[in-house]
Each structure stands twice: as C-alpha cells, then as structure tokens.
Amino acid sequence: MSVNKYQPHVFVLPEDDANRQLANGFLLDLAISIRKIQVLRPAGGWAKVLDCFISDHLVEMDRYPDRFMVLLIDFDRDEERSTKAKAQIPPGLADRVFILGTLGEPEDLRQANLGSFEQIGLAMAKDCR
Amino acid sequence: MRFEIVVELEGETYAYDITFDLPERFKELRVLEEKLTVNGKPVYTREVEQVHLTQADQDESAKFLIDSGVVALPKIQDLGTSNPLFGFKQWLARTLILRPIPSWIQGTSDNETLEPDTRGINFGNWFSGLLAYAPSAYSKIDDYLKQVMPDLKDIKNPVVGRRFRRLFVEFSNDQVSLNLPFEDLSDGEKCFMICALVLAANDAYGPLFCFWDEPDNYLAPSEVGHFVLALRKAFQTGGQFIATSHNPEAIRGFYDENTLLLYRKSHLEPTIVRRLDGLHVSGDLVDALIRGDVEP
Numbered sequence A: 001m002s003v004n005k006y007q008p009h010v011f012v013l014p015e016d017d018a019n020r021q022l023a024n025g026f027l028l029d030l031a032i033s034i035r036k037i038q039v040l041r042p043a044g045g046w047a048k049v050l051d052c053f054i055s056d057h058l059v060e061m062d063r064y065p066d067r068f069m070v071l072l073i074d075f076d077r078d079e080e081r082s083t084k085a086k087a088q089i090p091p092g093l094a095d096r097v098f099i100l101g102t103l104g105e106p107e108d109l110r111q112a113n114l115g116s117f118e119q120i121g122l123a124m125a126k127d128c129r
Numbered sequence B: 001m002r003f004e005i006v007v008e009l010e011g012e013t014y015a016y017d018i019t020f021d022l023p024e025r026f027k028e029l030r031v032l033e034e035k036l037t038v039n040g041k042p043v044y045t046r047e048v049e050q051v052h053l054t055q056a057d058q059d060e061s062a063k064f065l066i067d068s069g070v071v072a073l074p075k076i077q078d079l080g081t082s083n084p085l086f087g088f089k090q091w092l093a094r095t096l097i098l099r100p101i102p103s104w105i106q107g108t109s110d111n112e113t114l115e116p117d118t119r120g121i122n123f124g125n126w127f128s129g130l131l132a133y134a135p136s137a138y139s140k141i142d143d144y145l146k147q148v149m150p151d152l153k154d155i156k157n158p159v160v161g162r163r164f165r166r167l168f169v170e171f172s173n174d175q176v177s178l179n180l181p182f183e184d185l186s187d188g189e190k191c192f193m194i195c196a197l198v199l200a201a202n203d204a205y206g207p208l209f210c211f212w213d214e215p216d217n218y219l220a221p222s223e224v225g226h227f228v229l230a231l232r233k234a235f236q237t238g239g240q241f242i243a244t245s246h247n248p249e250a251i252r253g254f255y256d257e258n259t260l261l262l263y264r265k266s267h268l269e270p271t272i273v274r275r276l277d278g279l280h281v282s283g284d285l286v287d288a289l290i291r292g293d294v295e296p
Helices: A017-027 A046-063 A081-087 A106-111 A117-127 B084-093 B123-133 B137-148 B187-205 B221-234 B285-291
Strands: A009-014 A037-039 A067-072 A097-100 B002-009 B012-021 B030-038 B041-047 B050-054 B061-065 B096-098 B152-156 B168-172 B177-181 B209-213 B240-244 B260-263 B272-275
Touching (some): A009 A017, A009 A046, A017 A037, A017 A106, A017 A117, A017 B221, A037 B221, A046 A067, A081 A097, A106 A117, B012 B084, B030 B084, B123 B187, B137 B152, B137 B221, B187 B221
Parallel strands (some): A009 A067
Antiparallel strands (some): B002 B012, B012 B030, B030 B041, B050 B061, B152 B168, B260 B272
16 A cells, blocks of 8 residues: 555655655655655646645645645745745645745755765755654 | 676675677677676686686686586586685575566465576565575565555465465454465565565575566556665665666656666667766656657
8 A cells, every 4th residue: 555644644745856856865764664755746846836736735635634745845045935835835734734945956955065866865864863 | 798797795896797709600609708806806717618717825726628608607616605706606696686477476385495586486485485594584574564565464384285385465454354375466466575575685685686677567656656665775775776667656766866768779779878867858857758858
C-alpha cells in the first residue's frame, strides 16, 4: 500500500525538478520513514504549485485530516511572495500546509559548492536532528 | 569488446579488465586480454592464451596457457579466504542482476543459495539460503514487508517432501487470517518479496552490487516511488544499486548527477550514454522525456 492516509503523512509538492531533487535527498536520511512522506510531481512554477494545491489537494485535505502538505517553492528574492502564497492557504489549513523554499533559487545552493541537490537535501535532513 | 569493473571492497581497489575480439575465420569470440589488479598491483595478466600469475609473496610470476575461448578468472584457484582473488570472485558471484518474471516464480525450494537467478525463478532457494546463512535476516525481511503489506503476519517455509520446502504467506487482521501459497501472491507482491530479500541480503552478506532492470514493473503507481527510494536508501550505507526505467515515478526517484540517459538512433549505431546533468533539459525532466526532447 502507499502512504497510509489515515495516519499522519506528508505530501511534498515541489515547484520544479531542482526542488524535487532536494526533497528526494531529504528522504534519503535513514531516520526518515519514507512511507509517511511522498514527493509529488513537480508543478512547473511557484504559481502552479498554488494552483495545483487549490485544484487537486484542497478537497482531499478536508477528507484526510492526517494529511500535511509542504509546498516547495522558490522565493526568487521576492519579499512579497511569501505573503502572496500564504494568502492562498485557507485559514483552517494553516497548521497543516507549510510553504518552504530557497530565498533565491536552489541553483544558488549548488553553485555555493554544497554538492548536488540531493546531497543538499540530505544535509538539511541531518541538520533537522 | 572491452569490459571493465573497478570495485572497492574493504578498502582494497580491485580492477578487472577483459577484452574480446573476433579474428577472421573464428566462429566465437576469443579473449584477447584479461587482467586483475588489487590497488594497482597485478594478481594476474593475460594475453590471448598466455596467463602470468603473480604470487603475492614472490617477485617471480608463474606462467601457464589457457584456451583462448575460456575466461581465466574462474579457473584461477584462490588460496583461502584471505586471498584477494577469493574476495573479488565471491563479490562477483553474489552480484544481483534482477529482471524478475513474477508469474514464473514459485515458492518451492530444493536447495539453498545466495545467488538468485536473474528472473527470480529460484526465489525459494534464495530465501532458504539467506535465512540459513543469517537467520537474523528474517527481521529485516519482516520489517520491510510489514511496511508495504501491513496485514502480513508471517512467512513459513515448511518441508513438504523429502527434498522440498514450500513458502506460505499468512495475512491476518483482528478477526480472520488467510494463508496463501507464495505462487498465489500477485506479481507486485512477489516483487516486494524480492525487494525484501535484496535489502536483507545487502545487510547479511553485502556490500552487494544490485542491477534491477525496470524495478517499477508490476507495481501500482503509488508504490513505485517508495520502492525505488527503499532500495536507494538501503544501498547508501554500502554496495551499489543501479536501475533502468522508463517509468516517470522511478526516474523521479533519482537525481541529475546519478542518472544516465541511454540513447540509440538506430540498431546499427552504438548506444550513447550521457549523464543527465550534462544535458540541457527544458522544464520538467519527465515531460521532456515524453516529448522526446532529451538527446545527447
């Protein structure tokens, strides 16, 4: 079976392929149960992440109260983006939907010689412990 | 044709090269060159029929002839488990090359082995061999299978004849239980079983090299990502896992630096292999693959 929808679980909705690889790297940490987290298909842009969340996931979030979502977007150094994105999340879901992402773009991290996206994701998972 | 394997085992770097050619009037390939080195020092070298065997504790090498149609590696005797040749040959023998055909996999066994058949046909023998070699491997198998099939209760492998065992899988909930012969599992469930044994084998007698041709075959779409990630995670701490796939979910389980694109323009041209991070991909990788826009 896939993730158990009746137990706490997380869906990660990445903006693009780079964010998808960051999320995969996070899941490679041995302490993380991969059957409670699933990385979804990249949406193709930060605005499409929000569109996809509203069109595909909003109803399911109501149906499955143990579902959490991480919307993984790039902030592109746009100070307004966080506010704009949060405004799309219904207040009742504020404690179950999280918007995370790089301040600029994931490529900035790779160019800072931090390794591949996946290695950066794995390092972030280790930092959480 | 030239094949090269470089592998690091317990801190030693083994490099094995073999080259075949097809001279005129020959009906079969012959071995042109063959060489095994450990940390750059030759264990043996070979040119066509002439083999030079280097003794570990002597400067001089022994020479002998071998048929040019025969590979020398399996013919050279290793002297005890501490001999470098023994470690490499054992690792090579235990390499997992998997392309399972679940409908052919029965749960019976008439022997024990640590070397499963490519198609998984001797799964029962592998199960018996693994648990005979390392009984604690059962807990690893059980852990994985209970994640993917939470109603799994037990796997039994009773003797059913003079020389045979047969696998049964029991599922249960609070009220009832169901005991199924292994062969009655679905194709996908059999793949979960194989995956469980791969994970347990890498723990028990690894580090292993595992090549799985299209591991996503026979699996539900919601399972593919978890399946690939479980294998990748298990091989992070030792061994190596390589998969081929056309499945979007399986492809998304890897990253650009460890994904190779294999591309062939026609049957008459060689396959080109390129790392994905060296290619220009516009937008989503899987969408680009579907459009056929990813070319070396």
